[in-house]
Amino acid sequence: MKKRLMLSLAGGICVVLFILFIIQQFVLKPVSTTELLSEQEVREMIVSKYSGNITEVQRNEDLFKIELDRPSGLYEIRVDAKNGEIVSLKRMKENEADNRDIISQKEMSEEEIEGIVLSSVSGTVETLKRQEENKSITYTAIVKEENQRTTIKVDAKSGKILSKVMNEVIEPSKRLTEQQATDIASKQVKGEIEDIELENINNTAYYLVEIETDDEREATIQIHAITGEVKSVTWDENETD
Structure with a gap:
């Protein structure tokens, strides 16, 4: 009886240890889904893109902060550690020698200029x-x-x-198309579209849509070409209601 109790206790301890192991491996341990770039890879990328000497590299989670010394000054470059994209590029300090001999400076690349622009x-x-x-x-x-x-x-x-x-x-405000204007006019007067014209009245564009009804009456619907507002519905004066 005592031996069986000891075996049960030992088995229970094993189960608990196994559960703790699973929790540590799959619950408490962070799962990395993306492999981040190494410092060496980022250094090589910066050197290949920009001329100068890297004086300092710092990494904060998924971001590298790099200080680059160039003839024109000291620059800070921030790089996404996931994809290697340049997040920002800004000059922290201007070299005095650069001011004395600005004509002999090397022209910056378009990529460098764009980085400076987007940092501001x-x-x-x-x-x-x-x-x-x-x-x-x-x-x-x-x-x-x-x-x-x-x-x-x-x-x-x-x-x-x-x-x-x-x-x-x-x-700029978008003008209605002729189809949109005729759709608006058809909701005002039922019938067949006879004609549509775009006219400028008092410096404002209007569509004039002519519709003939089933009882052979004619109406002209004036529609604002921008807002679609119906300004007037005019019936042919030769016709009677």
Whole structure:
């Protein structure tokens, strides 16, 4: 009896230990679904994209923060450790030697310029245009974000932002199509569409839709070409109600 009790106790302990092992392996242990880039891989990627010396690399969860020393200054580059995308690129310090000999600087790449632009404003770069004026080289970028468009001018050698102008984007009102206008007119007067014309009345566009009814009466429906509002329904004066 005592031996059987000991065996039962030992078996119970084994079951508990097995359950604890399962919990530790599959519940408490974090599951990594994405293999992150190593520091060496990120270093090689940065060196291949930008000229300069990497002075410091820090990793915070899924983000690498890299300091890159270039002739034009000290830059901070943030890299997504999952996919290697450049999250931001900004200059932290300008080298004094760069100011004394700016003509001999190496021109920055479009990718570097775009990184500087997106570090100063969020959105999508629509255009990036290179310009040469009086021996100076600049890039002008237009960045679109929702209802705002920002024009940013950047020095191509120093990476300095020379100007930033933000403008609200006003989307033009869309004109109704002829089919939409005839659909609106048909709800006002039942019959066959005889004609439709777009006319400008007092600097406002209107559709004039002519409809002939089953009893051979004719009506002209005036519809605002933008809002679709029915301004008037006019019957042929030669016809009687």
